[in-house]
Amino acid sequence: MNDDIEKILYSKEDIQQVAKKLGQQITKDYVDKNPLVVCILKGAILFMSDIVREIDTYCELDFMSVSSYGNAQVSSGSVKIIKDLDVSVEGRNVLIIEDIIDTGRTLQTLVDLFEHRKANSVKICTLLDKKERRVEGVTPDYVGFEVPNEFVVGYGLDYLGHYRNLPYVGVLKPKIYSDN
Numbered sequence: 001m002n003d004d005i006e007k008i009l010y011s012k013e014d015i016q017q018v019a020k021k022l023g024q025q026i027t028k029d030y031v032d033k034n035p036l037v038v039c040i041l042k043g044a045i046l047f048m049s050d051i052v053r054e055i056d057t058y059c060e061l062d063f064m065s066v067s068s069y070g071n072a073q074v075s076s077g078s079v080k081i082i083k084d085l086d087v088s089v090e091g092r093n094v095l096i097i098e099d100i101i102d103t104g105r106t107l108q109t110l111v112d113l114f115e116h117r118k119a120n121s122v123k124i125c126t127l128l129d130k131k132e133r134r135v136e137g138v139t140p141d142y143v144g145f146e147v148p149n150e151f152v153v154g155y156g157l158d159y160l161g162h163y164r165n166l167p168y169v170g171v172l173k174p175k176i177y178s179d180n
């Protein structure tokens, strides 16, 4: 599996460092706010588990699964809820944890939804920000790395369901795409 990777963009150590830094900022910003930390499945699971261990104040965790891409690399432009939250966001300070923001459509939809459901505040923490691809006016509040416009895998991010378990973020060899 590691042989399929052309280059590593962010190592396990790079990610750990950034998760620690962001966790400290989040801790400061959310003391006494009992945030509802929402993991966007499946891509954000590794980041979620690292970041919440760096949050040193009371918080609750919940999970939501949405689909915008299916199995392909191209955005379909619409977002479908596969699994909704277990708890109500009304009056809550919601912190969304995402793996990557690309066009911004997924997060725009979720921010609108949580606001419609009367959340007290909605903020976004993303490991990766593909800024140049943005079509919606979404601005994340906490960003790990600004990533170039390349398709990346690892640390939660997949290609055809694989590579989520890699401990780093990298770029696949072109051969992998042409074989599929």
Ligand code: XMP
Pocket (backbone or CB within 6 Å): 043, 068, 069, 075, 098, 099, 100, 101, 102, 103, 104, 105, 106, 107, 130, 150, 151, 152, 153, 157, 158, 159
């Ligand atoms: P939008 O366009 O709604 O997309 O901001 C966000 C979702 O798109 C997926 N995505 C990627 N997944 N490598 C991936 O494995 C990538 O380079 C990539 N770019 C976008 C991802 O699921 C994210 O939640």
Ligand code: MG
Pocket (backbone or CB within 6 Å): 040, 041, 042, 043, 044, 099, 100
């Ligand atoms: Mg995703």
